Structures are given as C-alpha cells and as structure tokens.
Amino acid sequence: MLERALTGNQKYYRLLMLLLVFMGMGFASYLMQWNKGLTITGLSRDVSWGFYIAQFTFLVGVAASAVMVVLPYYLHDVKVFGRITILGEFLAVAAVTMCMLFIVVDLGKPMRLLNVILYPTPNSILFWDMIVLNGYLFLNIIIGWNVLEAERMGTHYAPWVKTLIYISIPWAVSIHTVTAFLYAGLPGRHYWLTAIMAARFLASAFASGPSLLILLAFILKKYTKFDPGREAIDKLSQIITYAMIISVFFVGLEFFTAFYSGIPGHMHALQYLFFGLEGHHKLVPFMWMFVILSAVALTLLINPATRKDDKFLKLACVAVFIAMWLEKGLGLVVAGFIPNPLDHVHEYAPTIPELMIALGVWSTGFFVLTVLYKIAVSVKEEVEV
Amino acid sequence: MESNRRTFMKIGGLCALGLGALPVVDAFAKLDQPKFSQDPQALVGKKWAMVIDMKKCWEKGKPGCKDCMLACHKYHNVPTIEDEKEEIKWIWTDEHEHVFVGQSNPYTEENLHGKPFIVLCNHCANPACVRVCPTKATFKRKEDGIVMMDFHRCIGCRFCMAACPFGARSFNFRDPRPYIKTELNASFPTRERGVVEKCNFCNERLAAGSLPACVEACKCGALVFGDLEDPKSGVRKLLASHYTIRRKPELGTEPNVYYIV
Numbered sequence: 001m002l003e004r005a006l007t008g009n010q011k012y013y014r015l016l017m018l019l020l021v022f023m024g025m026g027f028a029s030y031l032m033q034w035n036k037g038l039t040i041t042g043l044s045r046d047v048s049w050g051f052y053i054a055q056f057t058f059l060v061g062v063a064a065s066a067v068m069v070v071l072p073y074y075l076h077d078v079k080v081f082g083r084i085t086i087l088g089e090f091l092a093v094a095a096v097t098m099c100m101l102f103i104v105v106d107l108g109k110p111m112r113l114l115n116v117i118l119y120p121t122p123n124s125i126l127f128w129d130m131i132v133l134n135g136y137l138f139l140n141i142i143i144g145w146n147v148l149e150a151e152r153m154g155t156h157y158a159p160w161v162k163t164l165i166y167i168s169i170p171w172a173v174s175i176h177t178v179t180a181f182l183y184a185g186l187p188g189r190h191y192w193l194t195a196i197m198a199a200r201f202l203a204s205a206f207a208s209g210p211s212l213l214i215l216l217a218f219i220l221k222k223y224t225k226f227d228p229g230r231e232a233i234d235k236l237s238q239i240i241t242y243a244m245i246i247s248v249f250f251v252g253l254e255f256f257t258a259f260y261s262g263i264p265g266h267m268h269a270l271q272y273l274f275f276g277l278e279g280h281h282k283l284v285p286f287m288w289m290f291v292i293l294s295a296v297a298l299t300l301l302i303n304p305a306t307r308k309d310d311k312f313l314k315l316a317c318v319a320v321f322i323a324m325w326l327e328k329g330l331g332l333v334v335a336g337f338i339p340n341p342l343d344h345v346h347e348y349a350p351t352i353p354e355l356m357i358a359l360g361v362w363s364t365g366f367f368v369l370t371v372l373y374k375i376a377v378s379v380k381e382e383v384e385v
Numbered sequence: 386m387e388s389n390r391r392t393f394m395k396i397g398g399l400c401a402l403g404l405g406a407l408p409v410v411d412a413f414a415k416l417d418q419p420k421f422s423q424d425p426q427a428l429v430g431k432k433w434a435m436v437i438d439m440k441k442c443w444e445k446g447k448p449g450c451k452d453c454m455l456a457c458h459k460y461h462n463v464p465t466i467e468d469e470k471e472e473i474k475w476i477w478t479d480e481h482e483h484v485f486v487g488q489s490n491p492y493t494e495e496n497l498h499g500k501p502f503i504v505l506c507n508h509c510a511n512p513a514c515v516r517v518c519p520t521k522a523t524f525k526r527k528e529d530g531i532v533m534m535d536f537h538r539c540i541g542c543r544f545c546m547a548a549c550p551f552g553a554r555s556f557n558f559r560d561p562r563p564y565i566k567t568e569l570n571a572s573f574p575t576r577e578r579g580v581v582e583k584c585n586f587c588n589e590r591l592a593a594g595s596l597p598a599c600v601e602a603c604k605c606g607a608l609v610f611g612d613l614e615d616p617k618s619g620v621r622k623l624l625a626s627h628y629t630i631r632r633k634p635e636l637g638t639e640p641n642v643y644y645i646v
Contacts, residue, residue: 037578038541039559044470048546048556108541108556108579115520115540126519126544187513187636188550264487341552342483342504346470 001149004378005371011223012374019367026360029353030105038108040353046340047348049106049333051358056102058208058329059095059365060133060179061201065209066092066140067172068239069232074165080231083380084217087228089144090372091213092172096137098365105357125181132175139168144372152379176201183336191269192336194257200250201328206243208324210236211317216373218314225384226377237313241301244320248294251327269335272345280345283334286326293323426594430612432510432530433586434641435600436623437503438607441645445605453503454478456602457584462575464564473555475584476505476599484632497646503608505599506553506584507632507640508532514545514554523581529612530641531586539580546581550636554583586610613641 033040043050069088072078104110121127143164150157177198183189184197194200214236217228258266271277273287297319299306306312339345350358423429442450457463457476464473478501482489489498512532515525522538523545525531546554560578569575573589576582587597595601600608611618620643623629629643 037557037559039471041558043558045472045546045555046470046552048543103542106542108543108581109539109577112520112538112540115522115538119520119538121519121521124517124519124544126517126542130519182544183547186517186548186550187638188633189547336547341486341550342479343486344483 001145001152001375001379004375008374012370015370016367019363019370022363023360023367026357026363029356030360032353033105033357038106040351042349042351042354044346044348046344046346047334047337049337050348051330051350051354052102052106054329054333055358055361056099056106057179057201057333058325059099059102060175061205061324061328062209062212063092063095063099063136063175064172064202064205065095065213067169068206068210069213069236070165070172071169072235072239075169078235080229080235084213084228084232084236086144086148086376087217087220087373088209088213089140089147090376091209091216091369092140093137093144093372094365094369095209096133096140096175097368098361099133100137101361101364102358105361125178125185129175129178129182132171132178136168136171136175139164139171143168144376148376148379151383154383173202176205183332188341189336190263190265191332194254196250196253200247203243203246203250204324204328207240207247207320208328210240210243211320211324214240214317215314215321216369218310220373220377224377225381233313234308237301237307237316240317240320241298241307244294244297244301247324247327248298268339272338273331273335277339278345280338280347282347282349283331287331290323290326290331293319293326297323424593428591428594428596430529430591430618431614432612432641433508433591434611434613434620434643435505435586435597436609436611436620436627436629436643436645438609438623438627438645439500439502441605442503442603442607443500446603446607452602452604453599453608456598459567460570460587460590460598461573461585462565462567462570463582464561465566466559466561466564471556471558473557473561473582475555475582476503478503485630486633488630502644504551504553504632505642506532506586507551507638507642508584508586510639510641511637513548513550513636513638517544517548519544526588529588529591531588532583533585533588534580534582536574536576536580536582541579541581543581550633550638551640554581556581 029040041050041052066085066088069081069085073081073085104113107113116127116130143161146157146161150161180198180201183192184194186192214233217233220226221228255270258270268277272280273283274291275281276284297316300312300316300319301307307316334348338347446452454476458465458474461475463475466472481493481497481500481502484502484504508531510530512523512525514523515532518524519542520538520540522535522540524533524535526533541556543556546556557576557578557580561576565575587595587599590597597608597610600610609619609623611620613620613624615621623645624643627645629645631640631643634640
C-alpha cells in the first residue's frame with residue numbers, strides 16, 4: 001500500500017516539499033543544539049522544561065483523537081465513525097511520533113537515550129511514559145494498517161486486530177494518565193500537584209484531538225474525493241463540546257481551590273499566568289487569549305445552530321485547538337516552575353532556534369500524517385470506484 | 386564446501402553457546418567478598434547529615450565570607466558561569482525568606498530578614514529526584530544515605546530538577562570545562578555538557594578519610610557533619626541541645642540538612 005504515497009497530484013508534492021523545507025530548517029537548528037547544547041534554548045536552571053516538553057504534553061492529547069472515534073465506533077456501534085476511524089488512528093501515529101521527537105530534542109544527552117531501557121526503572125514515571133507511548137504508536141500503526149489493508153482487499157480484518165483495537169481504547173487513556181503523572185506526583189510544584197491533573201489532561205485531549213481531526217477531515221473533503229460524512233462531523237463536534245466544557249470547568253476548579261483556600265503556593269502559578277507575579281507577566285496575554293478563545297469556542301459549540309454550520313464549526317475547532325495549545329502547550333509546563341523552589345520568579349521565553357526545532361518536529365509529524373492520509377484516502381477512493 | 390560450512394556452523398554454534406553461558410559462569414564464579422577493600426581511614430556512617438549554625442557563621446565569620454562555597458566549587462571543578470540562567474552551584478546562599486519559604490512574617494526579627502542562609506542538596510531520606518530518575522543516574526547510596534549522581538549515565542532529561550523542591554540541582558547547558566576558573570582538581574571528574582550535577586556530600590573525600598570540603602574550609606565551625614545514627618556524633622549532640630529547623634519538612638522528603646537559627 002505504501003506505493004500510494006509516491007504518486008499524487010502537484011498539490012500533494014508541493015505540500016510535502018514545503019514540509020521537507022521546514023524539517024530541514026528544524027534539523028539545521030538541531031545541529032546547532034547538538035554542537036552547543038541546550039544553551040541555545042531559553043531554558044534555565046529554574047525553568048528547566050519549556051517549549052519542547054510543553055509541545056510533547058499537548059501532543060499526547062492530540063493523539064487521543066483516535067480513541068474518540070474508535071471508542072464510539074467499536075463499543076457503542078456508532079456506525080458513522082466507520083469512515084474516519086482510520087483518520088483518527090493515523091493522526092495518533094503522527095502525534096505520538098512528534099511526542100517522541102520532542103522528548104529526544106529535549107534531552108541533554110540524546111545519545112544515551114537507550115539508558116532508559118538498559119537500566120529500566122519502574123519507579124520513574126518517565127519509564128512508564130516511554131512504554132505507553134511506544135505501545136500506543138505500534139497499536140495504531142498495526143491497527144490502522146491492517147484495517148486499511150482489509151478494506152482494500154474487500155475483506156474483513158483478522159480477529160486478532162479486533163483484540164488490539166479493544167486494547168487500544170484503555171491504552172489511549174493510559175497515555176494521558178501517565179503523562180499527567182509526570183507532573184502530578186512532584187512535591188513542591190504546587191501548580192502541578194493536583195489530583196485532577198490526569199482528568200484535565202483527558203478532557204483537554206478529547207477537545208483538542210477531535211478538533212484537529214474535524215479540521216483535517218474538512219481539508220480532505222476539499223482536496224480529495226474522500227467525504228467523512230456529515231453525521232460523523234456532527235457527532236465529533238458534540239464530543240468536542242462536552243470535552244471543552246469539562247476542560248474549562250476543570251480550570252475553574254483549580255482557580256477555586258487556589259484562591260478560596262488562599263494558600264500562597266497554590267495561588268502563585270495562577271497569579272503569574274493570568275495577572276502577573278512580582279512584576280513578571282510574559283504569559284498573561286497568552287492566557288487571556290486562552291480565555292477569549294475558550295469563550296468563543298464554547299459559544300459557537302454550545303449553540304446548535306452555529307455548531308452545525310460548517311463555517312462556524314471550523315472556527316470553533318481552530319479556537320479550541322489554539323486555546324488548548326495555549327493552556328497546556330505553554331502555560332501548564334512553564335508555570336509549574338514559577339516561582340522557583342526558592343520563591344524567585346525567573347521567566348522563560350523560547351529562543352528562535354528553539355522555535356525552529358519545534359517547527360521542524362511539527363513538520364515531521366505533518367509529513368508523516370500527509371503520507372499516511374494520502375495512503376488512506378487513495379485506498380478509500382479506489383474502493384469506492 | 387559442504388564440510389566447510391558444517392565446520393563453520395559448529396564453531397559458530399559453540400561460540401554462541403559460550404557467549405550465552407557467560408552469565409551462568411558469572412553466577413557461579415562470583416565471590417562473596419567485595420572486589421575491592423575500603424580505605425581503612427575512610428569515614429563510615431549510616432546516615433550522614435549536616436547541621437548548619439547560621440548564627441556562628443554570621444557572628445564569627447568575616448563579612449561576606451565564602452570559604453565553604455569556594456572550597457567546594459574548587460574541589461569539585463564547578464564552573465563559574467556568570468549567566469544566572471545557566472549557573473552551576475553546589476552550595477550557595479540565599480536570603481532567609483527564600484530559603485524558608487512561607488516561614489517569615491512581616492515582623493521577622495531584624496536579624497533574620499534578608500540574612501544569607503547556606504543552602505545545598507539536602508540528601509533527603511526520601512528523595513523525590515531519585516524517585517523520578519528514569520535511569521538510576523541519581524540514586525541513594527544504601528550504606529550511608531548520600532544522594533549521588535552518575536554523570537556517565539544521566540541522559541539529561543532534567544526530571545530530577547523538576548522534582549527537587551529545593552532547587553539543588555544544576556544542569557550543564559553548555560560545555561562546563563572552559564568555565565572552570567579555579568585550578569583543576571585532577572582527583573575529581575569534570576563534567577560534560579548535557580548532564581545534571583549537585584552536591585555529593587563529598588563522598589569521595591569521606592572514602593579517603595576527610596570531612597566534606599565545605600566543613601573543612603569553615604573556620605568558625607558553623608558547618609558540622611556527622612552520622613545521625615551515631616548518638617555520640619557531633620550532629621546528634623547539636624540536634625539534642627538546639628532547636629533546629631529543616632527546609633520544607635511538610636513535603637515528606639526528610640531533608641538531612643538541619644539549621645540552627
């Protein structure tokens with residue numbers, strides 16, 4: 001089936017070329033980091049994780065898109081999702097690929113990466129994160145590929161694939177839970193030390209992943225003969241609506257606990273994010289953008305008239321995706337380090353090379369996604385003919 | 386040709402068998418005795434700890450005294466990086482309200498507010514950094530409780546820095562070697578770019594029978610090092626006779642650095 005990725009129209013090649021250019025730029029920046037070290041980033045001894053790890057955290061959420069179509073389709077027999085489960089699975093593959101790349105570019109000694117396997121340490125959450133992410137990647141590759149292959153042959157996929165599909169559902173929950181545990185179990189990081197961290201991760205994932213999926217489905221509909229179907233989009237947009245409401249509600253819960261209890265450590269990070277702390281307020285505009293985008297998204301999604309209108313739905317999906325990216329892909333990781341353990345505020349901002357490397361990783365993910373979607377769409381087009 | 390292949394297969398098979406049997410040989414050939422013997426001079430303890438008497442430091446020490454820090458950083462080839470963001474520090478000072486966060490009040494005695502307190506790795510009995518490390522590059526030594534670092538195993542993921550509630554860990558964002566401004570100590574390794582480092586309670590000096598460099602360097606006896614499990618040790622005597630506090634005891638990491646205020 002892979003050969004279908006090699007033939008396409010000019011637009012397809014142009015997109016791939018563009019992504020390759022970005023990948024090259026990212027790679028060049030990474031060579032610089034390889035030679036000079038993480039000093040080329042905006043990271044510091046106080047904010048020791050930044051843009052890379054934030055992207056990783058956010059993209060674990062995007063990988064959830066798969067389960068939000070797979071679960072209704074296989075467990076609740078929501079037939080309309082039949083056509084797009086493959087899109088969800090391949091999006092998960094691309095997202096997990098990006099997650100892993102973001103971990104690798106964040107390492108100080110990437111050549112020692114295999115130490116995680118050579119000296120397995122079950123008490124480290126990072127060890128488990130490696131296992132669940134790799135597992136999820138392989139599950140989605142194997143499931144997606146086999147289901148698509150069967151579709152091409154006009155047969156039914158093998159029974160063992162079904163077993164893997166059932167495994168992949170709780171597995172998707174595990175990648176968020178374990179990733180949340182990276183943060184939620186650290187003493188002294190008050191912003192992260194919250195029991196609803198995993199729940200927040202799941203809720204925001206089920207909003208941002210399917211939002212991207214809807215946007216991708218619209219793009220495919222425009223440029224190919226593939227039609228995801230009106231009902232599938234409707235169902236997905238309902239899922240996004242609920243997930244977005246819950247996400248915003250969870251952020252509100254954090255506010256209540258911090259500010260009603262009045263415990264300084266619990267308030268500091270939120271104060272820093274939304275109002276500024278001790279004269280430092282680099283992230284304040286971004287967090288208010290999150291607030292505004294969330295309000296816009298919720299307004300458009302809750303109102304059925306706008307939710308069912310393609311134009312407004314696209315807008316809402318963009319708003320959800322950016323809002324969640326700001327909240328999880330920017331604020332959550334950085335604010336955990338502010339103030340530092342000695343109660344000093346040292347701010348963080350990514351540098352240009354850091355952003356270029358991130359762009360390179362995103363492009364790699366979208367390259368993988370483009371190729372996989374091309375294969376999937378070609379097969380579906382052939383089957384329909 | 387046929388016999389050649391057969392011989393080759395035989396030899397290959399034997400080699401594979403031999404390699405596979407290596408762990409078995411190891412298991413049987415293992416001696417009960419340790420492979421090396423300890424220096425008879427070595428200082429041995431079951432739970433090393435430090436008591437820092439800040440009053441002594443302020444009253445008896447010369448103003449702005451940095452003897453302990455200079456001695457430590459010199460001994461351990463700690464680079465001097467001016468950029469605050471990439472600073473490497475094993476032992477340093479910060480103000481009272483920053484060291485004991487949330488424990489000062491607007492009316493804190495004048496002799497405490499803004500006063501420098503010496504801070505270093507607490508060598509916690511229940512260290513969060515060790516719990517999170519994915520490669521056991523940072524680990525707690527069983528025999529004496531020192532939280533140590535294997536610079537050669539660290540992958541530079543910085544999970545330990547996120548986990549440490551005391552800010553005791555530094556990361557080598559750049560190659561530290563050009564920034565070693567003191568005379569190089571050939572008996573202690575320099576580090577590479579990309580690994581985390583921190584105070585190691587001078588385990589290498591203890592093994593050779595000397596006290597930690599900072600303790601030895603302090604002329605006013607403000608730093609006292611000893612074994613908490615030994616009731617006759619200096620630290621136990623100080624803890625018995627003084628009111629002492631620890632940093633962030635509420636987090637349950639059980640720090641082993643105590644402060645007399």
